[in-house]
Amino acid sequence: MTRKSTFVALGALLGLYASSQASAAADQVVIGDIDDMSSVYADVIGQGGVEAINMAITEFGGSVLGKKITVLSVDHQNKPDIGASKFREWADQNGLTMVLAGSNTGVSIAMSKVASAKKVPFIAIGAGGASLTGVDCTPYTIHYAYDTTALGNGTASAIVKQGGKTWFFVTADYAFGTQLQEAATRVVLANGGRVLGSVRAPLGTTDYSSFLLQAQASGAQVLGLANAGTDFSNSLKAANEFGITKTMKPAALLAFLTDIHALTLQTAQGLFLTTGWYWDLNEQTRAFAKRFYAKVNRQPTMNQTAYFSATLQYLNAVKAVGSTDSDKVMAQLKKTKINDVFASDGYIRADGLMVHTMYVMQVKTPAESKYPWDYYKVIKVMSGEEADGSQPDPTCPMIKK
Amino acid sequence: MRAQIAVYVVLMALALIAPLLGLYPVFLMKLLCFAMFACAFNLLLGFTKMLSFGHAAYFGASAYITGWLVTVQGWGTLAGIVGGVAVSMLLGLVIGAIAVRRQGIYFAMITLALAQVVYFICLQAQFTGGENGLQGIPRGSLFGLIGLGEDRIMYYFVLACFIAVFVFIRRIVHSPFGQVLKAIRANEPRAISLGYKVDRYKLIAFVLSASLAGLAGSLKALVLGFATLSDVSQGNSGEVILMTLLGGSGTFLGPAIGAIVVVTLQEYLSGLVGSWVSVIIGAIFVVCVLVFRRGFVGEIERWFAHRN
Numbered sequence: 001m002t003r004k005s006t007f008v009a010l011g012a013l014l015g016l017y018a019s020s021q022a023s024a025a026a027d028q029v030v031i032g033d034i035d036d037m038s039s040v041y042a043d044v045i046g047q048g049g050v051e052a053i054n055m056a057i058t059e060f061g062g063s064v065l066g067k068k069i070t071v072l073s074v075d076h077q078n079k080p081d082i083g084a085s086k087f088r089e090w091a092d093q094n095g096l097t098m099v100l101a102g103s104n105t106g107v108s109i110a111m112s113k114v115a116s117a118k119k120v121p122f123i124a125i126g127a128g129g130a131s132l133t134g135v136d137c138t139p140y141t142i143h144y145a146y147d148t149t150a151l152g153n154g155t156a157s158a159i160v161k162q163g164g165k166t167w168f169f170v171t172a173d174y175a176f177g178t179q180l181q182e183a184a185t186r187v188v189l190a191n192g193g194r195v196l197g198s199v200r201a202p203l204g205t206t207d208y209s210s211f212l213l214q215a216q217a218s219g220a221q222v223l224g225l226a227n228a229g230t231d232f233s234n235s236l237k238a239a240n241e242f243g244i245t246k247t248m249k250p251a252a253l254l255a256f257l258t259d260i261h262a263l264t265l266q267t268a269q270g271l272f273l274t275t276g277w278y279w280d281l282n283e284q285t286r287a288f289a290k291r292f293y294a295k296v297n298r299q300p301t302m303n304q305t306a307y308f309s310a311t312l313q314y315l316n317a318v319k320a321v322g323s324t325d326s327d328k329v330m331a332q333l334k335k336t337k338i339n340d341v342f343a344s345d346g347y348i349r350a351d352g353l354m355v356h357t358m359y360v361m362q363v364k365t366p367a368e369s370k371y372p373w374d375y376y377k378v379i380k381v382m383s384g385e386e387a388d389g390s391q392p393d394p395t396c397p398m399i400k401k
Numbered sequence: 402m403r404a405q406i407a408v409y410v411v412l413m414a415l416a417l418i419a420p421l422l423g424l425y426p427v428f429l430m431k432l433l434c435f436a437m438f439a440c441a442f443n444l445l446l447g448f449t450k451m452l453s454f455g456h457a458a459y460f461g462a463s464a465y466i467t468g469w470l471v472t473v474q475g476w477g478t479l480a481g482i483v484g485g486v487a488v489s490m491l492l493g494l495v496i497g498a499i500a501v502r503r504q505g506i507y508f509a510m511i512t513l514a515l516a517q518v519v520y521f522i523c524l525q526a527q528f529t530g531g532e533n534g535l536q537g538i539p540r541g542s543l544f545g546l547i548g549l550g551e552d553r554i555m556y557y558f559v560l561a562c563f564i565a566v567f568v569f570i571r572r573i574v575h576s577p578f579g580q581v582l583k584a585i586r587a588n589e590p591r592a593i594s595l596g597y598k599v600d601r602y603k604l605i606a607f608v609l610s611a612s613l614a615g616l617a618g619s620l621k622a623l624v625l626g627f628a629t630l631s632d633v634s635q636g637n638s639g640e641v642i643l644m645t646l647l648g649g650s651g652t653f654l655g656p657a658i659g660a661i662v663v664v665t666l667q668e669y670l671s672g673l674v675g676s677w678v679s680v681i682i683g684a685i686f687v688v689c690v691l692v693f694r695r696g697f698v699g700e701i702e703r704w705f706a707h708r709n
Contacts, residue, residue: 074672080534081629082671085427088625092552093425106533110627113537117626174532203532 028097029069029324031057031311032090034083034111035102035126037075040204041229043258045102045126048296049307053100055291056311064315065322072096078203080110087111091118097324098123098314100307103229105129105176115140119326121314121333125306128228128254129179130393133353137396140330141352145306145342146276148176150387151253152183154274154360158379159222159251160191168220168248169198170211170235172227180226180253196220205231208238216244223248233259240267256301260363260375268375271363274387276356277302277342278376288341299373309342345384351392351399355384404705408654416560426552427624428668433563434621435664439644439656440570441613446642447651448574449606450586451501454509455516456614456641458496459489461633462519463615464622468535469528471623478541478549478623485619486612492519493611494604501603504589516638523633534629538622549623559620566613571653573609582606614641636679643682647689649696658698 033053035045050073057069072090076083083101090096091114099115101108103126115122116138123142124132130147167188171177177200185195196218199211212235215223223244225235232255239245252259255273279289279299288308292300300308317332318324338346343356361376369375392399420426438460445451467485470476476484500511523529530536540549549555573579581602584592593599622628631637640663648659663682670678693700 077671079629079631080536081625081627081631084536084627085431085625088427089425092427109533110536110629113626117537 027067028095029064029067029315029318030090030094030096030098031069031071031314032087032094032096032099033071033073033102033307034076034086034099034107035073036078036104036229037073039078040231041078041103041126043262044229044256044301045303045307048292048298048300048304049100049102049125051295052292052300052304052307053311055295056308056315060312060315064318065324067324069315076102076104076107078104078107080107083107084110084114087114087120088118091120096120097318097326098329100125100310102126103303104174105132105179106174108132109136109175112136112138112141121326121330123310123314125310126303127176129175130183131175131179131395133349133351134393134395135397137351137393137398139398140326142310142330142333142348142354143352144310144354145303146274146358147353147388148180148183149389150276150358150382151180151274152185152187153387154358154380154382155251155253155272156184156187156224157191158272158360159249160188160193164222164249164251165193166220167193167195167222167224167251168215168218169195169224169226170208170215171198171200172231173200173202176228177226181224184224184226184251184253198224198226201227201231201235203231206234208235209242211235212239212242212244215239215248216242221249223250224253225250226253228254228256229259230262233263236263237267256303257299257373257375258301261298261373265364265366265369265375268363269365272379273361273363273376274358274382275302275361275376276358277305278359278361278378279305280374280376281359281378284341305342309338309340312340313338347384349392351396353388353393355388357384358382358387412654413564420553420556426556430552430556430559430624431621432661432664433559434617434624435641435644435660436657437563437566437620438614438617439641439648439660440567440653441610441617442641443645443650443652443656444570444573444613445606445610446645447656448579448586449582449603451603451607452505452509452642453500453607453610453638454513454642455496455519455635455638456512456611457633457635457637458516458519459493459611459614460618460621460637460641461523461628461630462492462618463489464618464628464632465523465529465535467619468538468622468628471541472535472538473528477545478543481541482616482619482623485622486615489615489618490608490612493608493615497604497607497611501600501607513635513638517635520630520633520635524630529628532630534627535622536627538626538628540623540626555624559624562616562620566616567653567657570613574653578602578605640682643686645696647686647696649699649702652696652698652702655696655698659696662697 037046053071074086098121101124105127108124108127122140123144125145128148130149133143169181171181199214201211252271252273260268289299317329321328321332334348346354346356348354359378360380362379442456463485466488467481470484471481496515500508542548644659644663645656649655
């Protein structure tokens with residue numbers, strides 16, 4: 001009898017739990033944000049990204065087509081399974097209309113499969129892997145902020161042309177690191193350089209000593225850091241401590257403003273890096289940065305601004321076509337020029353890549369830096385075509401050859 | 402006995418109507434897969450008293466193999482599942498043959514070490530996709546007739562598999578073979594002195610448990626559409642131990658209830674506290690070990706038995 005009542009209670013609980021599950025609301029626009037909120041990449045976008053989405057929604061007016069705009073956010077903990085299953089759950093249960101993908105290419109690739117199965121627009125921002133608009137492309141993917149190809153064409157070519165001919169890579173051991181290394185290697189070889197070796201370090205490594213000793217033993221001139229977030233700052237700090245930076249020139253294949261801030265100019269000065277956006281480019285970017293700073297107490301990174309811009313572009317597209325229908329919205333996004341605080345000359349290529357101006361930057365010395373967060377000087381402005389090529393990626397199955 | 406049947410009927414009815422109540426079918430299927438995994442594990446821990454620290458190896462290997470067969474080789478769904486289970490069975494046979502020669506902590510350490518070997522193979526091998534895992538695994542269809550893409554249909558398929566496994570485990574435990582396993586659990590030297598080839602019985606139990614864990618892994622890969630390193634990692638091996646002990650090892654329903662509790666907690670807490678989930682679940686485990694050692698179902702059964 002008692003046991004029976006226990007299970008009756010269990011049943012009641014289950015029922016309660018069922019009713020607490022929000023059913024898909026058709027009268028809402030639901031924007032999802034799936035990002036690393038607590039680990040290696042949390043500073044690059046993280047909570048600042050959620051704030052950027054909310055800023056965009058406020059700027060847009062809080063509602064679109066008379067529908068409320070809801071934001072969902074989750075920490076994917078850098079696990080592709082969590083990212084993909086949350087995305088699927090939101091699409092099935094919460095009436096998700098668009099998802100923004102934060103850092104981690106591995107997670108984004110997993111999510112892109114869900115995007116094509118569930119037909120939900122999927123805007124990849126934090127992930128760098130160029131395969132998102134190559135072999136892994138889908139009709140619903142937009143790769144918004146930057147990709148590994150642009151990083152290679154920016155940073156690697158600047159360094160090779162300065163005389164850094166022999167390279168050794170310390171690479172994050174997952175899709176992003178390997179794709180970044182490939183892109184940089186292509187550029188190095190094309191410019192007459194050589195790659196002497198590479199080593200793969202797991203994501204979230206804290207002790208880089210053995211990897212860096214291998215790099216030093218290679219005798220290469222350039223230490224290519226094909227990693228990001230705290231992996232990048234930890235490996236660069238360790239290279240400094242071991243004095244490796246005296247004999248090898250470090251190359252930051254992907255560095256964000258927050259990384260430079262954490263490293264301080266003393267450590268990071270002189271680094272070349274490639275970015276799609278910097279807060280101190282012009283009046284418009286400074287004005288946005290000021291608003292962002294007031295909320296988050298940090299200057300926005302490229303990716304946080306891309307979050308803002310992508311949300312706004314999406315809402316504009318929804319308004320223009322008068323519906324949240326994925327195919328119509330995607331068609332609208334792909335034919336609209338992007339001209340806002342993030343990019344003034346952006347457009348979305350047939351394979352889903354958002355092509356826009358990229359900047360090769362050099363980190364200032366402490367003496368050059370005049371005010372807080374004054375970290376970069378522009379070395380070179382690359383047009384979108386120069387950064388990413390003028391043709392869609394032929395490995396993308398959607399592109400007819 | 403009557404009460405027991407009543408409980409099963411109620412649970413069965415709940416399971417049948419669960420997706421109609423608006424519960425998310427993918428989540429329910431995940432619960433069933435982990436419940437099946439825990440039941441398979443319980444066959445070893447609960448009924449034979451062998452503590453394996455590396456059961457994720459069979460769960461994960463089977464998930465990868467099924468995923469690879471279905472995605473890359475273009476096999477059908479059932480063939481993919483059979484392939485995955487066959488591999489985990491083989492893996493169980495090899496690892497089991499080495500491990501059953503030792504008892505207690507040494508047994509646990511051997512299973513742990515060999516499971517880590519499997520983990521690193523999955524990390525380094527080409528076909529598993531390394532850190533990225535295997536993505537976009539299609540669910541396919543049953544006999545080319547019933548498409549499993551629809552969540553509710555897949556749910557009833559997974560439920561049928563779970564019930565089959567559950568009944569199968571009950572049957573094993575109540576068979577003469579199961580009696581020998583229980584004898585080994587109670588007193589191994591005595592079972593040896595009675596003339597039983599204990600190692601052989603233990604190996605069979607190990608292989609059965611590994612195969613059923615593999616079936617759970619295959620189904621999970623098909624349900625969620627991916628197989629990743631989390632499936633095969635040490636964390637997963639630890640979780641299944643936790644589920645089994647929390648629910649009550651050596652009971653039939655215990656591991657399933659434990660799996661439901663743990664997976665539900667993970668699902669809902671991860672949105673609130675991120676990676677702190679592991680700490681919270683660890684704390685729950687400590688409380689469980691200190692306060693109710695028989696697990697939820699174990700304590701209820703004991704209390705019930707005392708009253709009669």
